[in-house]
Amino acid sequence: MLPRRQSAPALALPCCVVSTSSSKEATSTAAIQEDLHNSPTVSTSTTDGAGEQIMERLPLVCGKPQEASISDFLVSLLECPVCFGYMMPPIMQCSRGHLICSTCRQKLTVCPVCRVTMSNIRNLAMEKVASKLIFPCKHTHFGCRVRLSYADKKDHEDDCEFRPYFCPYPDEKCVWQGALKDVYKHLITSHENVITMEGSDIIFLATNVNLEGALDWTMIQSCHGRHFLLSLEKIHLGEGCQQYFAACRMIGTMRDASEFVYGISVEANNRTLKWQSKPRSIRESFVAFTNADFLVLNKSTVELFSEDGNLALNVIITRAEDINES
Ligand SMILES: [Zn+2]
Ligand SMILES: [Zn+2]
Ligand SMILES: [Zn+2]
Ligand SMILES: [Zn+2]
Incomplete structure:
Protein backbone atom coordinates (compact mmCIF):
# COMPACT_ATOMS: atom_id res chain seq x y z
CA MET A 1 0.00 0.00 0.00
CA LEU A 2 1.28 3.46 -0.81
CA PRO A 3 1.94 5.71 2.16
CA ARG A 4 -0.39 8.62 2.45
CA ARG A 5 0.91 11.65 0.60
CA GLN A 6 2.13 14.54 2.66
CA SER A 7 3.11 17.93 1.35
CA ALA A 8 6.50 19.29 2.21
CA PRO A 9 7.40 22.92 1.64
CA ALA A 10 9.20 23.73 -1.57
CA LEU A 11 11.52 26.66 -1.28
CA ALA A 12 12.50 28.29 -4.50
CA LEU A 13 15.26 30.81 -4.92
CA PRO A 14 16.30 32.76 -7.97
CA CYS A 15 19.70 31.66 -9.26
CA CYS A 16 21.42 34.85 -8.20
CA VAL A 17 20.00 34.87 -4.66
CA VAL A 18 21.76 32.85 -2.01
CA SER A 19 19.14 33.13 0.70
CA THR A 20 15.92 35.05 1.13
CA SER A 21 12.60 34.95 2.88
CA SER A 22 10.45 32.90 0.57
CA SER A 23 7.06 33.83 1.99
CA LYS A 24 7.47 37.57 1.34
CA GLU A 25 8.83 36.91 -2.10
CA ALA A 26 6.07 34.45 -2.86
CA THR A 27 3.38 36.98 -2.06
CA SER A 28 4.87 39.70 -4.19
CA THR A 29 5.61 37.48 -7.17
CA ALA A 30 2.15 35.98 -6.91
CA ALA A 31 0.67 39.47 -7.09
CA ILE A 32 2.80 40.34 -10.09
CA GLN A 33 1.87 37.12 -11.77
CA GLU A 34 -1.79 37.73 -11.11
CA ASP A 35 -1.44 41.00 -13.03
CA LEU A 36 0.50 39.22 -15.72
CA HIS A 37 -2.14 36.57 -15.94
CA ASN A 38 -4.80 39.19 -16.54
CA SER A 39 -2.79 40.94 -19.22
CA PRO A 40 -3.62 40.39 -22.89
CA THR A 41 -0.37 38.50 -23.52
CA VAL A 42 -1.48 35.55 -21.41
CA SER A 43 -5.17 35.61 -22.12
CA THR A 44 -6.63 32.36 -23.35
CA SER A 45 -8.49 31.88 -26.56
CA THR A 46 -11.81 32.76 -24.93
CA THR A 47 -12.86 35.94 -26.67
CA ASP A 48 -14.82 38.76 -25.14
CA GLY A 49 -18.44 38.73 -26.07
CA ALA A 50 -18.51 35.01 -26.79
CA GLY A 51 -21.35 34.61 -24.31
CA GLU A 52 -23.49 37.17 -26.12
CA GLN A 53 -22.99 35.42 -29.43
CA ILE A 54 -24.03 32.13 -27.90
CA MET A 55 -27.19 33.79 -26.59
CA GLU A 56 -27.98 34.99 -30.08
CA ARG A 57 -27.48 31.58 -31.56
CA LEU A 58 -29.45 29.75 -28.90
CA PRO A 59 -32.46 31.95 -28.36
CA LEU A 60 -34.60 29.11 -27.17
CA VAL A 61 -32.24 28.05 -24.46
CA CYS A 62 -31.86 31.58 -23.14
CA GLY A 63 -34.47 33.80 -24.82
CA LYS A 64 -38.00 33.95 -26.22
CA PRO A 65 -39.40 30.99 -28.23
CA GLN A 66 -40.91 33.14 -30.97
CA GLU A 67 -37.43 34.38 -31.91
CA ALA A 68 -36.06 30.91 -32.33
CA SER A 69 -35.76 28.99 -35.52
CA ILE A 70 -37.60 25.69 -35.78
CA SER A 71 -34.36 23.83 -35.40
CA ASP A 72 -33.51 25.64 -32.16
CA PHE A 73 -37.04 24.89 -30.97
CA LEU A 74 -36.58 21.17 -31.69
CA VAL A 75 -33.17 21.15 -30.02
CA SER A 76 -34.72 22.64 -26.89
CA LEU A 77 -37.38 19.89 -26.86
CA LEU A 78 -34.55 17.38 -26.62
CA GLU A 79 -33.20 18.73 -23.34
CA CYS A 80 -33.55 16.02 -20.71
CA PRO A 81 -35.64 17.32 -17.75
CA VAL A 82 -33.37 15.51 -15.29
CA CYS A 83 -29.76 15.99 -16.40
CA PHE A 84 -30.33 18.91 -18.84
CA GLY A 85 -28.15 17.18 -21.41
CA TYR A 86 -29.49 16.61 -24.91
CA MET A 87 -31.38 13.36 -25.40
CA MET A 88 -29.87 11.11 -28.02
CA PRO A 89 -31.24 7.81 -29.30
CA PRO A 90 -32.60 5.74 -27.67
CA ILE A 91 -34.97 8.44 -26.39
CA MET A 92 -37.39 7.13 -23.78
CA GLN A 93 -40.77 8.48 -22.72
CA CYS A 94 -43.44 7.86 -20.09
CA SER A 95 -46.91 6.60 -21.02
CA ARG A 96 -48.11 10.23 -21.08
CA GLY A 97 -45.42 11.31 -23.52
CA HIS A 98 -42.79 13.05 -21.33
CA LEU A 99 -39.32 12.47 -22.75
CA ILE A 100 -36.27 11.43 -20.77
CA CYS A 101 -32.73 10.48 -21.78
CA SER A 102 -31.81 6.81 -21.68
CA THR A 103 -29.17 7.34 -18.98
CA CYS A 104 -31.63 9.02 -16.61
CA ARG A 105 -34.32 6.49 -17.50
CA GLN A 106 -32.17 3.69 -16.08
CA LYS A 107 -32.01 5.48 -12.72
CA LEU A 108 -35.71 6.28 -12.39
CA THR A 109 -38.84 4.25 -11.82
CA VAL A 110 -41.35 7.10 -12.13
CA CYS A 111 -41.61 9.94 -14.65
CA PRO A 112 -39.83 13.04 -13.26
CA VAL A 113 -42.59 15.27 -14.75
CA CYS A 114 -45.90 13.46 -13.99
CA ARG A 115 -44.80 10.70 -11.55
CA VAL A 116 -46.46 7.92 -13.58
CA THR A 117 -44.60 4.59 -13.39
CA MET A 118 -42.03 4.47 -16.16
CA SER A 119 -42.21 1.81 -18.84
CA ASN A 120 -39.76 1.19 -21.66
CA ILE A 121 -41.39 3.16 -24.45
CA ARG A 122 -39.10 4.68 -27.08
CA ASN A 123 -40.04 7.79 -29.03
CA LEU A 124 -38.89 6.87 -32.53
CA ALA A 125 -40.13 10.11 -34.08
CA MET A 126 -37.97 12.25 -31.78
CA GLU A 127 -35.01 9.92 -32.35
CA LYS A 128 -35.34 10.64 -36.10
CA VAL A 129 -35.59 14.36 -35.37
CA ALA A 130 -32.45 14.19 -33.16
CA SER A 131 -30.50 12.51 -35.95
CA LYS A 132 -31.18 15.49 -38.26
CA LEU A 133 -30.45 18.33 -35.82
CA ILE A 134 -27.35 20.35 -35.07
CA PHE A 135 -26.58 20.66 -31.35
CA LYS A 153 -20.94 15.60 -30.86
CA LYS A 154 -19.25 13.24 -28.44
CA ASP A 155 -15.92 13.09 -30.29
CA HIS A 156 -15.77 16.87 -30.42
CA GLU A 157 -16.69 17.31 -26.76
CA ASP A 158 -14.05 14.81 -25.62
CA ASP A 159 -11.44 16.89 -27.42
CA CYS A 160 -13.05 20.34 -27.24
CA GLU A 161 -10.50 23.04 -26.44
CA PHE A 162 -13.05 24.66 -24.11
CA ARG A 163 -13.63 21.57 -21.98
CA PRO A 164 -12.76 22.29 -18.36
CA TYR A 165 -9.26 21.78 -17.03
CA PHE A 166 -8.76 19.66 -13.94
CA HIS A 191 -3.04 25.14 -2.44
CA GLU A 192 -1.37 27.51 -0.03
CA ASN A 193 2.06 25.89 -0.12
CA VAL A 194 2.41 26.62 -3.86
CA ILE A 195 4.59 29.67 -4.35
CA THR A 196 5.38 31.49 -7.57
CA MET A 197 8.88 32.41 -8.71
CA GLU A 198 9.42 34.77 -11.56
CA GLY A 199 12.21 34.18 -14.05
CA SER A 200 13.23 31.80 -16.82
CA ASP A 201 16.23 30.55 -14.82
CA ILE A 202 15.44 29.62 -11.23
CA ILE A 203 16.38 27.21 -8.50
CA PHE A 204 13.59 24.90 -7.36
CA LEU A 205 14.80 23.86 -3.94
CA ALA A 206 13.10 20.76 -2.57
CA THR A 207 13.75 20.60 1.15
CA ASN A 208 13.99 17.44 3.27
CA VAL A 209 13.95 15.11 0.29
CA ASN A 210 14.90 12.20 2.52
CA LEU A 211 11.78 12.37 4.67
CA GLU A 212 9.93 9.08 4.84
CA GLY A 213 6.79 8.54 2.83
CA ALA A 214 5.36 9.73 -0.46
CA LEU A 215 5.92 13.44 -0.79
CA ASP A 216 5.53 16.15 -3.32
CA TRP A 217 7.12 19.52 -3.78
CA THR A 218 5.34 21.92 -6.09
CA MET A 219 5.88 25.49 -7.22
CA ILE A 220 5.03 27.74 -10.13
CA GLN A 221 7.67 29.26 -12.38
CA SER A 222 6.48 32.32 -14.29
CA CYS A 223 8.38 33.48 -17.34
CA HIS A 224 7.81 34.47 -20.96
CA GLY A 225 4.40 35.73 -19.80
CA ARG A 226 3.28 32.19 -18.91
CA HIS A 227 3.03 29.96 -15.86
CA PHE A 228 4.72 26.56 -15.50
CA LEU A 229 4.01 24.08 -12.74
CA LEU A 230 7.14 22.41 -11.40
CA SER A 231 6.73 19.27 -9.32
CA LEU A 232 9.02 16.82 -7.67
CA GLU A 233 7.15 13.67 -6.74
CA LYS A 234 8.61 11.06 -4.44
CA ALA A 247 8.14 17.40 -13.98
CA ALA A 257 3.43 23.97 -24.35
CA SER A 258 5.02 22.82 -27.61
CA GLU A 259 6.49 26.31 -28.04
CA PHE A 260 8.79 25.88 -25.03
CA VAL A 261 11.71 23.76 -23.94
CA TYR A 262 12.78 23.26 -20.35
CA GLN A 276 16.01 18.65 -21.42
CA SER A 277 12.54 18.14 -22.80
CA LYS A 278 9.37 19.92 -23.82
CA PRO A 279 6.98 20.79 -21.03
CA ARG A 280 3.77 18.82 -20.90
CA SER A 281 0.52 20.74 -20.91
CA ILE A 282 -1.68 20.38 -17.84
CA ARG A 283 -4.33 19.42 -20.41
CA GLU A 284 -2.56 16.10 -21.04
CA SER A 285 -3.66 13.45 -18.67
CA PHE A 286 -1.28 10.81 -17.52
CA VAL A 287 -2.23 7.94 -15.31
CA ALA A 288 0.69 8.46 -12.95
CA PHE A 289 4.07 10.15 -12.82
CA THR A 290 5.61 6.71 -13.10
CA ASN A 291 4.71 6.26 -16.76
CA ALA A 292 5.14 9.80 -18.03
CA ASP A 293 7.96 11.55 -19.84
CA PHE A 294 9.65 13.17 -16.84
CA LEU A 295 13.09 13.18 -15.29
CA VAL A 296 13.38 10.15 -13.00
CA LEU A 297 15.89 10.01 -10.17
CA ASN A 298 16.39 7.11 -7.86
CA LYS A 299 17.13 7.37 -4.18
CA SER A 300 20.90 7.04 -4.45
CA THR A 301 21.08 9.67 -7.22
CA VAL A 302 19.13 12.08 -5.05
CA GLU A 303 21.49 11.35 -2.15
CA LEU A 304 24.49 12.10 -4.38
CA PHE A 305 23.07 15.47 -5.41
CA SER A 306 21.37 16.65 -2.25
CA ASP A 322 15.19 30.84 -29.47
CA ILE A 323 16.91 27.45 -29.20
CA ASN A 324 16.48 26.79 -32.91
CA GLU A 325 17.99 30.16 -33.80
CA SER A 326 21.07 29.74 -31.62
ZN1 LIG B 1 -30.95 12.83 -18.60
ZN1 LIG C 1 -44.69 11.72 -17.53
ZN1 LIG D 1 -16.78 22.44 -27.93
ZN1 LIG E 1 -6.69 22.06 -6.75
Missing part, protein backbone atom coordinates in the same frame (compact mmCIF):
# COMPACT_ATOMS: atom_id res chain seq x y z
CA PRO A 136 -24.41 23.09 -29.43
CA CYS A 137 -21.29 21.64 -27.81
CA LYS A 138 -21.86 20.97 -24.10
CA HIS A 139 -18.98 23.32 -23.24
CA THR A 140 -20.95 26.32 -24.51
CA HIS A 141 -20.78 28.00 -21.09
CA PHE A 142 -16.96 27.84 -21.25
CA GLY A 143 -17.01 29.67 -24.58
CA CYS A 144 -17.26 26.97 -27.28
CA ARG A 145 -19.45 28.07 -30.16
CA VAL A 146 -19.23 24.88 -32.19
CA ARG A 147 -22.52 23.23 -33.23
CA LEU A 148 -22.57 19.77 -34.66
CA SER A 149 -24.60 16.71 -35.41
CA TYR A 150 -25.38 14.02 -32.89
CA ALA A 151 -22.93 11.66 -34.59
CA ASP A 152 -20.01 14.08 -34.20
CA CYS A 167 -6.65 20.90 -11.05
CA PRO A 168 -3.05 19.99 -11.97
CA TYR A 169 -1.80 19.93 -8.38
CA PRO A 170 -0.40 16.47 -7.67
CA ASP A 171 -3.02 15.66 -5.08
CA GLU A 172 -5.81 13.29 -6.04
CA LYS A 173 -8.06 14.83 -3.43
CA CYS A 174 -8.63 18.13 -5.24
CA VAL A 175 -11.69 17.87 -7.49
CA TRP A 176 -11.62 21.44 -8.85
CA GLN A 177 -12.17 21.95 -12.55
CA GLY A 178 -12.66 25.09 -14.56
CA ALA A 179 -11.47 27.28 -17.39
CA LEU A 180 -7.78 27.53 -18.26
CA LYS A 181 -7.69 31.20 -17.29
CA ASP A 182 -8.76 30.25 -13.72
CA VAL A 183 -6.23 27.44 -13.12
CA TYR A 184 -3.41 29.68 -11.86
CA LYS A 185 -5.69 31.54 -9.47
CA HIS A 186 -7.06 28.26 -8.14
CA LEU A 187 -3.54 26.91 -7.51
CA ILE A 188 -2.31 29.90 -5.53
CA THR A 189 -5.52 30.35 -3.55
CA SER A 190 -6.47 26.74 -2.79
CA ILE A 235 6.92 7.75 -5.00
CA HIS A 236 7.30 4.45 -3.17
CA LEU A 237 7.33 1.60 -5.67
CA GLY A 238 7.86 -1.14 -3.14
CA GLU A 239 10.03 -2.24 -0.27
CA GLY A 240 13.05 0.10 -0.14
CA CYS A 241 12.42 1.34 -3.68
CA GLN A 242 11.73 5.03 -4.05
CA GLN A 243 11.79 7.15 -7.14
CA TYR A 244 11.64 10.89 -7.67
CA PHE A 245 9.93 12.37 -10.72
CA ALA A 246 10.77 15.94 -11.70
CA CYS A 248 7.55 20.70 -15.73
CA ARG A 249 3.99 21.22 -16.95
CA MET A 250 2.69 24.31 -18.60
CA ILE A 251 -0.53 25.94 -17.49
CA GLY A 252 -1.61 26.23 -21.09
CA THR A 253 -2.82 24.26 -24.07
CA MET A 254 -0.76 21.51 -25.67
CA ARG A 255 0.00 23.86 -28.56
CA ASP A 256 1.25 26.53 -26.13
CA GLY A 263 16.00 22.03 -18.87
CA ILE A 264 16.60 20.68 -15.38
CA SER A 265 20.09 20.32 -14.02
CA VAL A 266 21.38 19.21 -10.66
CA GLU A 267 24.94 19.85 -9.65
CA ALA A 268 26.86 18.81 -6.55
CA ASN A 269 30.17 17.25 -5.52
CA ASN A 270 31.73 17.71 -8.99
CA ARG A 271 28.87 15.92 -10.69
CA THR A 272 26.28 17.34 -13.07
CA LEU A 273 23.11 15.76 -14.35
CA LYS A 274 21.09 17.44 -17.09
CA TRP A 275 17.68 16.78 -18.57
CA GLU A 307 23.08 18.77 0.35
CA ASP A 308 21.83 18.84 3.94
CA GLY A 309 18.76 16.95 2.77
CA ASN A 310 17.87 19.59 0.16
CA LEU A 311 17.86 19.02 -3.58
CA ALA A 312 18.42 22.08 -5.76
CA LEU A 313 16.98 21.72 -9.24
CA ASN A 314 18.05 24.44 -11.65
CA VAL A 315 15.13 24.90 -14.05
CA ILE A 316 15.59 26.92 -17.24
CA ILE A 317 12.65 27.51 -19.57
CA THR A 318 13.33 28.77 -23.08
CA ARG A 319 11.20 29.49 -26.11
CA ALA A 320 11.79 26.69 -28.64
CA GLU A 321 12.30 29.25 -31.43
